[in-house]
Amino acid sequence: MKSVKPKKNLGQHFLTDLSIARRIADTVDAHPDIPVLEIGPGMGVLTQYLVEKPREVKAVEIDSESVAYLYERFPRLHENILGEDFLRMDLATVFDSKQFVLTGNYPYDISSQIFFKMLDNKELIPCCTGMIQREVALRIASQPGNKAYGILSVLIQAWYDVEYLFTVDEDVFNPPPKVKSAVIRMMRNNVTDLGCDEQLFKRVVKTVFNQRRKMLRVSLRQIFSGTKPSNVFYEQDIMTKRPEQLSIPQFVELTNMVAEQFAFFEKKNIER
Structure with a gap:
């Protein structure tokens, strides 16, 4: 059986x-x-252990050479090897709208996109595990007050409990990456409603972390695009903080404050 040559363009x-x-x-x-x-x-190094477990396993692989190799190596998985781009898949169709665990040795260059897609399908994915770049794993697991704490930390921890499991050195890969890797596990928490508008929550988090060194009273101005919130809005204590200082409940509180300002602008426009 001919080995698959790792492709740099696919990470x-x-x-x-x-x-x-x-x-x-x-x-x-x-x-x-x-x-x-x-x-x-890839070549099924993880797959061989997953198929030993008493449950259905499917694998999605974008590389046609790897797909051909997997067909040959795991003939009984033939129908369950999906030659597709995960980022473009409708995940509700994979197991007929049933929940599933997501896992893998994730390509470093798209791991964040994978986890954003996980968040968009969080009701289907109660558990996500796997290996990613160590820096990204530290970011996901980071707590407020740390430099690694950022967009991924907040958006994922709002819905998942994160465990940093262990670090993996560079020399156990072909070819060796230039950075260390890490294995993490994310389990859905009990949150069913953030207590704020979820889309606005994402927007607020991304906006303020894009200027993470600035106080919220400065970075939030971008979100209002030409409109000016009341002076009271910017005078509140939370506005002197920087985004990495805020807990998830505080981000929820901030989102509701922004939503109140939007509602105020809308009311004024209706009255004109």
Whole structure:
């Protein structure tokens, strides 16, 4: 069976350490009763341990050479090897609208996009595990007050409990990446409603972190695009903080404050 050559344009770094592959596969056992979708199986180093588990496994792979290899190596998975782009998939169709665990050795250059798609489908994905660049893993797991705390930290932790499980060195990959990797697990928390407009919450978080060194009273001006909030809005204590100082409940509070200003502008426009 001919090996697959890692492709730089797809960000492929094939894991070669089988003990680490087994450890990653075992992270899905935190949610044992639902199917698993693996992203980017490559040559199946993780897949071989996932298929040992008593549940349905599907794998999505964009690289046609890897798909052909997986067909040959895992003939019984033939119908469950999906030669598609995960970022373009309708995830509700994968397991007929049933929930599933998401896992994989994620391509570094699209890991953030993968997790944003996870958030868009959070009701389908109660558990997400896998390996990513260590820097991104630290960002996702970071708490307020740390430099790593940012957009991913807030948006993911609003809906998931995050565990940083272990670090993986560069020398267990072919080819070795230039950075360390890490394995994380994200489990859906009990939040069903943030207590604010979810789309506005995302917008507020992204806006203020795009100017993370500035106080909120400065960075928030972008969100109002020409309109001017009341002086009282900017005089509140929270406005002297920088985004990395805010907890998720404080971001919810801030979002509701912004929503009140939008409602005030709308009312004024109606009265004119």
